[in-house]
Amino acid sequence: xxxxxxxxxxxxxxxxxxxxxxxxxxxxxxxxxxxxxxxxxxxxxxxxxxxxxxxxxxxxxxxxxxxxxxxxxxxxxxxxxxxxxxxxxxxxxxxxxxxxxxxxxxxxxxxxxxxxxxxxxxxxxxxxxxxxxxxxxxxxxxxxxxxxxxxxxxxxxxxxxx
Numbered sequence: 001x002x003x004x005x006x007x008x009x010x011x012x013x014x015x016x017x018x019x020x021x022x023x024x025x026x027x028x029x030x031x032x033x034x035x036x037x038x039x040x041x042x043x044x045x046x047x048x049x050x051x052x053x054x055x056x057x058x059x060x061x062x063x064x065x066x067x068x069x070x071x072x073x074x075x076x077x078x079x080x081x082x083x084x085x086x087x088x089x090x091x092x093x094x095x096x097x098x099x100x101x102x103x104x105x106x107x108x109x110x111x112x113x114x115x116x117x118x119x120x121x122x123x124x125x126x127x128x129x130x131x132x133x134x135x136x137x138x139x140x141x142x143x144x145x146x147x148x149x150x151x152x153x154x155x156x157x158x159x160x161x162x
Contacts, residue, residue, distance in 0.1 A: 047100025050093050052152070059139040060149050064101045066124055068108035071115060072101040082116075 052061045064072065075081070076098055079088050089097055106123050108114065115121045119137035135141060142149040148156045 044100045044103065047096040047098075050089065051097045051100055054089055054093075054097065056150075060142050061152070062118065062139060062142075063152070063154060064104035065106055066118055066127075067105060067115060067121055068112075069102045069105040070108050071121075072105055073098065074114070074116075076101070 051064075055061045076089060076094055079085055088094065109122070112122060117137075118124045118139065119133075124137075131145075142154070145158050145161055146154045146156060147158050148154075
């Protein structure tokens, strides 16, 4: 494989990833903000709302695409949430949130360990390829680069990153 072919292939992969991500974030934002049904996402509205209300009450609700389904499954069922005891979602609330998170999350590779921190997520790393973080990455400091992250908009960047 020539260098030019590899470069072209890598560029096409990144372009596809960015287009797909834009579509996913737009869909997630529309569902989470109770927008009119669009693109067949209406059936996920309750799950997105439940997830955003439960998780977003303490920290930014990350888009499901940032972590694999296995991470979300374990987070939804474990009351020990990063060293803090929380009340987990129960019954139908857990099921509708799980359906939303599972269907919009990414796949875990067979060789990959389950990431429990976003900075360990392969997907997060792919979205931030040349970014050097001055502080540890947490869901609380997303707004330093993404000022509208608290309303589900991770596309908008702060002035320093434009």
